[in-house]
Amino acid sequence: MLIETRAAAPPLxxxxxxxxxxxxxxxxxxxxxxSRLHAAEARTAPYAYxxxxxxxxxxxxxxxxxxxxxxxxxxYRLGSRMSWIGLDNYVWLFSNPSFYNALWKTITIGVLSxxxxxxxxxxxxxxxxxxxxxxxxxxxxxxxxxxxxxxxATLVFALIFGRDAGLVNGLLGAVGIDPVDWRNGxxxxxxxxxxxxxxxxxxxxxxxxxxxxxxxxxxxxKAAAMDGANRWQQFLHVTLPxxxxxxxxxIVVSTIGASQLFGEPLLFGGGQANGGPANQYQTLGLFMxxxxxxxxxxxxxxxxxxxxxxxxxxxxxxxxxxARRRTER
Amino acid sequence: MTLLIPRRRRAPxxxxxxxxxILGAVTLLFLAPFYYMLVAASRPMSEMNVWPPPxxxxxxxxxNVLTAIRQQSIGLALVNSLLVSVTITVATVLFCTLAGYxxxxxxxxxxxxxxxxxIGTMMIPTxxxxxxxxxxxxxxxxxxxxxSVVLPSLVTAFGVFFMRQxxxxxxxxxxxxxxxxxxxxxxRTVWSIVLPIARPGMAVLxxxxxxxxxNDYFWPVITLNSTNPTVQVxxxxxxxxxxxxxxxxxxxxxxxxLPVLVVFVLLGRQIVGGIIAGAVxx
Numbered sequence: 015m016l017i018e019t020r021a022a023a024p025p026l027x028x029x030x031x032x033x034x035x036x037x038x039x040x041x042x043x044x045x046x047x048x049s050r051l052h053a054a055e056a057r058t059a060p061y062a063y064x065x066x067x068x069x070x071x072x073x074x075x076x077x078x079x080x081x082x083x084x085x086x087x088x089x090y091r092l093g094s095r096m097s098w099i100g101l102d103n104y105v106w107l108f109s110n111p112s113f114y115n116a117l118w119k120t121i122t123i124g125v126l127s128x129x130x131x132x133x134x135x136x137x138x139x140x141x142x143x144x145x146x147x148x149x150x151x152x153x154x155x156x157x158x159x160x161x162x163x164x165x166x167a168t169l170v171f172a173l174i175f176g177r178d179a180g181l182v183n184g185l186l187g188a189v190g191i192d193p194v195d196w197r198n199g200x201x202x203x204x205x206x207x208x209x210x211x212x213x214x215x216x217x218x219x220x221x222x223x224x225x226x227x228x229x230x231x232x233x234x235x236k237a238a239a240m241d242g243a244n245r246w247q248q249f250l251h252v253t254l255p256x257x258x259x260x261x262x263x264x265i266v267v268s269t270i271g272a273s274q275l276f277g278e279p280l281l282f283g284g285g286q287a288n289g290g291p292a293n294q295y296q297t298l299g300l301f302m303x304x305x306x307x308x309x310x311x312x313x314x315x316x317x318x319x320x321x322x323x324x325x326x327x328x329x330x331x332x333x334x335x336x337a338r339r340r341t342e343r
Numbered sequence: 344m345t346l347l348i349p350r351r352r353r354a355p356x357x358x359x360x361x362x363x364x365i366l367g368a369v370t371l372l373f374l375a376p377f378y379y380m381l382v383a384a385s386r387p388m389s390e391m392n393v394w395p396p397p398x399x400x401x402x403x404x405x406x407n408v409l410t411a412i413r414q415q416s417i418g419l420a421l422v423n424s425l426l427v428s429v430t431i432t433v434a435t436v437l438f439c440t441l442a443g444y445x446x447x448x449x450x451x452x453x454x455x456x457x458x459x460x461x462i463g464t465m466m467i468p469t470x471x472x473x474x475x476x477x478x479x480x481x482x483x484x485x486x487x488x489x490x491s492v493v494l495p496s497l498v499t500a501f502g503v504f505f506m507r508q509x510x511x512x513x514x515x516x517x518x519x520x521x522x523x524x525x526x527x528x529x530x531r532t533v534w535s536i537v538l539p540i541a542r543p544g545m546a547v548l549x550x551x552x553x554x555x556x557x558n559d560y561f562w563p564v565i566t567l568n569s570t571n572p573t574v575q576v577x578x579x580x581x582x583x584x585x586x587x588x589x590x591x592x593x594x595x596x597x598x599x600x601l602p603v604l605v606v607f608v609l610l611g612r613q614i615v616g617g618i619i620a621g622a623v624x625x
Contacts, residue, residue, distance in 0.1 A: 052526070056523075056528075057451075060451040061445075063449075064441070066441065067441070070438070076464060077475070078472035081472075082475055085474055141358070142366070144359075150611075150615070154611035154615060157611065158374065163574075164558065165599075168582070170383075173589055173592075179395075187394070270466060271468075274468045281583075285580075306474060307565060320471075330466065
């Protein structure tokens, strides 16, 4: 959203309402205490309005984020005090195969969930953009998974992906495929978890794309039709380029979301932080949780969190760079 | 010139039968898990563990719901979640509207820096801050209490951004100026001019905030324990093997999901509108 917000930011010379007005011509030179009070109120008002937000935001948003870096330089066990150990946690992390496993699983589940999710969403948005009967119903229905909590969704899907009597295995059996042990397999568990993510987020992204499509000027389609472009060509050459900022936005949001994946793998594994018997679906989020609240190593958990933070920053910068390069070309 | 162009694509084309078929099938896939939740919640576990599983709801819904309520304090969880979500929603809407107004319509020293900090951190997930939050809450003696869940969520950067975008477009500058000329204080202006205009935006932000607060998972699971849970913490405990009964798990899930789904179905149109508006502006 960084890129988007910057694009959406208005010019900074918005007429300012709170500014003290210059004294009107012909007004008495000595202002009464009333008008002075008035002016003072107008000067301080904006700070009063942003103060509650920033007080809470600094105390519980910004400060904890930065303090994470500080904690990561300490040995900090659950229930005891911090002691300085420099970069030891980082040495531990970067020489730990479990970290690389979690990083890798986060990436593979991220790709497995994000790519189909956005592709399906794009197709759906294209269909939703036609004149439809019952479109409010369709839109609300598509957003209902988004309104469902991670915990609820995962519990239902754990049942649906059950080994013995799950719906998915039943349907596979109907076409002659042997039951799959979704939870204990490596890729199968990752696929099942990705399906949960896809289910929850596809409708949301479809609506975002739909909004983007509706802001593409109709003239562009007219011109393309004039040039003899068919539907598909119009989609490729008008819709897709017009949606580029929206698509980049959803990629950033989904990628950040995927990097934080936590509830789905935790509950899919029945509340175990190991992400399956062979850590087959232990994401970075789970790894952090395991270190901090199962092993009581809060310092190490903070180290994982800080590395995740740096990864996100890198992703956002990479994205901004790609976006800029594409526009320059 | 425009008159010569065939007027295609002016209004969106009407959808053909294949479009309806595909959309219908996808909608079914989106809704099926809810239905299956209901089926599994209304039957004894033994019936769900054989193939083929039943596809119609059974008669055991109340039994299962009552068991869930007894075993995982779902009742207490519902009350807790309601308290937490309402508090967060009221605070977020109020504080973010005020800050959003200041950023949208007022000029003051440090505005750009402050707004930059706000949107610059908007994308940073709060789950990265759980370790310090945990130690802060422990120091404040709040670990395991509802305030520890509420405090970090009282405001969001997104809310400020959302309200700023909304007010930027919907509050005419002349109106504010006129109020000032008439001698209205800034607070008076906010109360009688800005808030009435901001109401639809506040409603959308409120619904989104309530949904997010109700569904919040990571931090509540860390700070709360099973004796004083929110709905998501109770669901987490249900799913963590304390109750190996799928029927009870699904009954609890159903009860915990229903409130937010009801809100969503009733106000879905506005929420959809809000998300689309937020996306276009955002």
